[in-house]
Amino acid sequence: MTDIKETNYSLLQKQLVSLIEDETNLIAILSNTSALINDSLDQVNWVGFYLIENNELILGPFQGHPACVHIAIGKGVCGTAVSEDKTQLVADVHAFPGHIACDANSNSEIVVPIHKNGEIIGVLDIDAPIKNRFSEEDQQGLEAIVSILENQLSK
Numbered sequence: 001m002t003d004i005k006e007t008n009y010s011l012l013q014k015q016l017v018s019l020i021e022d023e024t025n026l027i028a029i030l031s032n033t034s035a036l037i038n039d040s041l042d043q044v045n046w047v048g049f050y051l052i053e054n055n056e057l058i059l060g061p062f063q064g065h066p067a068c069v070h071i072a073i074g075k076g077v078c079g080t081a082v083s084e085d086k087t088q089l090v091a092d093v094h095a096f097p098g099h100i101a102c103d104a105n106s107n108s109e110i111v112v113p114i115h116k117n118g119e120i121i122g123v124l125d126i127d128a129p130i131k132n133r134f135s136e137e138d139q140q141g142l143e144a145i146v147s148i149l150e151n152q153l154s155k
Contacts (some may be wrong), residue, residue: 004030009141013148020152026051029152031061036124037145038063045105045129049114050078051122060122062104068102076100080125081111081140089139091132108133112146116153 016036020029025086030049038047048062050071057071057078074083081088088111093099096109106127114122124146128134 007138007141009134012036012141013144013153015040016145016148020149023152024155026153027061027151033124033145033149034061036064037124037142041126043130043133044130046103046125046127049122050125052082052120056137057122062125064127065103065105068100070098072133077109077111078107078123078125082120083114085113085120087139088141089134089136090119091134093105093127103127105129110134110142112139112142114146114153115150121153139149 016033019032019036023029031133034047034049038044041047046064046067047063048064048067049060050057051060056073059067059069071078073079077088077090077096077099090096091108093106093109106129108128108131110126112124113120114124124142126142
């Protein structure tokens with residue numbers, strides 16, 4: 001198995017705060033956030049956002065290969081994260097019921113719901129080319145990143 005470099009989430013959070021603290025534009029915030037996460041995490045092949053529009057998830061800013069544009073709420077890992085309003089940590093996407101294979105190279109995934117003023121507005125989605133890429137530490141770190149986004153978006 002490939003060694004995965006540990007991520008310093010505390011440093012990543014500080015970098016994100018400085019990167020977005022004066023910005024109010026959603027697309028600019030999410031674009032820079034996806035670039036920062038992509039540059040900071042080892043062994044990932046897609047980092048991006050899906051935003052709820054017309055009761056479905058629509059592709060937002062991302063880093064990686066082209067991706068699915070529309071995802072129904074309740075379908076796949078991203079849609080499940082929205083319908084359950086809960087982070088989805090998936091060690092093997094091929095074992096996830098109803099997984100949507102946007103990139104055949106993805107083997108594990110983490111999806112964190114994003115809220116604005118108490119309402120879910122989308123998700124942070126990260127894919128990896130190896131199984132078991134994401135740990136509980138990654139989940140806590142990425143949920144903290146999303147919390148920073150939520151605070152900024154609520155201003």
